[in-house]
Amino acid sequence: MQNPKILVIDDEQNILKTIELSLTANGYSPEVYSNPIDAIKRTKEIFFEVAFIDLKMQPLDGIATLEEIKKNSPDTTIILMTAHGSIESAVEAIKKGAHDYITKPFSHKEFIHYVEKAFEHHRLTKQIRGLTIQIQETFENETFVTTNQSTKKILSIAKEVADSNIPILIEGESGTGKELLAKYIHSNSQRKDNPFIAINCSAIPENLFESELFGHVKGAFTTAIKDRIGRLELADGGTLFLDEVADIPKQMQVKLLRFLQNMEFERVGESITRKVDVRIISATNRKVENDITSGHLREDFYYRIVGVRFNIPPLRERKDDIEVLLNYFISKYGNQRNITIQEEVKKLLLDYDWPGNVREFETVVKRLLVFAKDNIIKSDYLPEEIKNFFPKQTQLTTPQKIDELEKQHIIDVLKIAPTAKEAAKILGISETTLWRKRKQYGI
DSSP states (O other): OOSOOEEEEOSOHHHHHHHHHHHHHTTOOOEEESSHHHHHHHTTTSOOSEEEEESSOSSSOHHHHHHHHHHHOTTOEEEEEEEGGGHHHHHHHHHTTOOEEEEESOOHHHHHHHHHHHHHHHHHHHHHHHHHHHIIIIITTOOOOOOOHHHHHHHHHHHHHTTSOOOEEEEOOTTSOHHHHHHHHHHTSTTTTSOEEEEEGGGSOGGGHHHHHHEEOTTSSTTOOSOEEOHHHHTTTSEEEEETGGGSOHHHHHHHHHHHHHSEEOOBTOOOOEEOOOEEEEEESSOHHHHHHHTSSOHHHHHHHOSEEEEOOOGGGOGGGHHHHHHHHHHHHSTTOOOEEOHHHHHHHHHSOOTTHHHHHHHHHHHHHHHOTTSEEOGGGSOHHHHTOOGGGGSOSSOOOHHHHHHHHHHHHHHHOSSHHHHHHHHTSOHHHHHHHHHHHTO
């Protein structure tokens, strides 16, 4: 931040002079005022990134001064300076828009620490506001919030290929935002005014897959009591998103391969050839090379869906997104409350490995907001597995089988998820698959 502007207001001249010297010694050029009315007038003339305001002043006290400055300059980050006996008043000031407070007497080192924290808060708030504007302008209500350079590169390339019809394969762990990236591509394409149809391939029984995709006519099978339009027709002119594409039965992969060659198909029980114009985007949370090697995924089908390949990194590999996501979800779900976050909470959120990725993170933030009745997010409100987590716990002392790791992962997710349905979402599997695995592992 170039030439940051700091405002200091205190009616005690000796304290004001000490603060001015402290700031000047650290390279800042503060404007200091002993009269709060003069300072309020000055905020109408220039913008101050940060302001330090004494709580007990004449002729206006700190809270009244805060309110007036916020009217003139709502984006200024304000810190209250208060004596130990006035903590309650400082808390009241935070509810009215102050970012934080510092108690007198304070050392030079302590004060500069607060200055740096205030500027960091101001920088982050400005960054989030810019991201929000960008989201509104380009994502059309589809929010992929990130400051991570590798993820931003993915978004940049995705935007470049959005207008083509080339098929896309998105890889990434459950909860990383694969469907969100697919919607981003769709919303940046010429197809954006046409349907985006998503289908979870792992949730459809094998005997219903063809009907689900291609549709059927009345009488095609026992339960076909009326004609039904398939997902491909519903997506005509738009985008079809095949989530967990590696779970498509092999026989259906053959039929889809035939469809992808000329965009023609027949409904189940009908001999009429229909043609659609659909852009295919697929996603998987598995290693496709392993599925090809095992024969689970046909190689010829794979090459039809992998025109461009993206791999979204897990949240544990983009920890620089934690704070911006935290602020974004608080803004989204906080009902415009002025929320304060304990520093310990931020540290614990950064230390945790987030096996459920952004989806799990979002669920945890919702939980924190429910418990934060006093508008302060405390570490007490975090789930136990986050409070007790240390990175070294992820290092295995002895090798474990894949089944053992999967069982423990399911147990961990079930602890944080309010319902089995939400747990299945975090794990990226259907409720039926979750029920089967719980039965298999005796969970």
